[in-house]
Amino acid sequence: MMLCSADMPSYTFAMKAQKILKARGYLCEIKRNTSSAESGCGYYISVSGNCSEIKDILESYSVPFEKMRKESEDEQKYN
Numbered sequence: 764m765m766l767c768s769a770d771m772p773s774y775t776f777a778m779k780a781q782k783i784l785k786a787r788g789y790l791c792e793i794k795r796n797t798s799s800a801e802s803g804c805g806y807y808i809s810v811s812g813n814c815s816e817i818k819d820i821l822e823s824y825s826v827p828f829e830k831m832r833k834e835s836e837d838e839q840k841y842n
Contacts, residue, residue, distance in 0.1 A: 767814040769821070770796070770807045770829035777806045780826045784810055787820065809834075 771777040777793045784791040790811040810817050814833050821828055 765813070766809055766811055766834045767817050767831060768794075768807050768809045768834055769817070769831040771804060772827050772829060773804045774806050776826055776828070777804075777808055779824075780808050780821055780828070783820065783824055783826065784808070784817065789817070 769780070771780065771793075774793070781791045781793055792809045794807055794809055796805050796807060808828075814831055818828075818831055
């Protein structure tokens with residue numbers, strides 16, 4: 764299963780994104796970036812699902828995000 768992660772501009776927006784995505788049946792977690800974030804607040808969301816669908820959902824609710832990327836489950840285990 765593919766995981767999609769998106770850097771968030773604030774913890775508040777990460778919470779809003781999590782609530783919206785969970786209501787639509789996506790598994791979603793808020794995680795802390797282990798390395799110093801170049802942008803954003805240092806938090807990101809990790810979501811099981813298709814990145815383009817997740818991007819569309821967040822944009823339809825005007826939830827900003829910094830950068831979205833695809834990751835495999837193995838990559839997520841080490842973050």
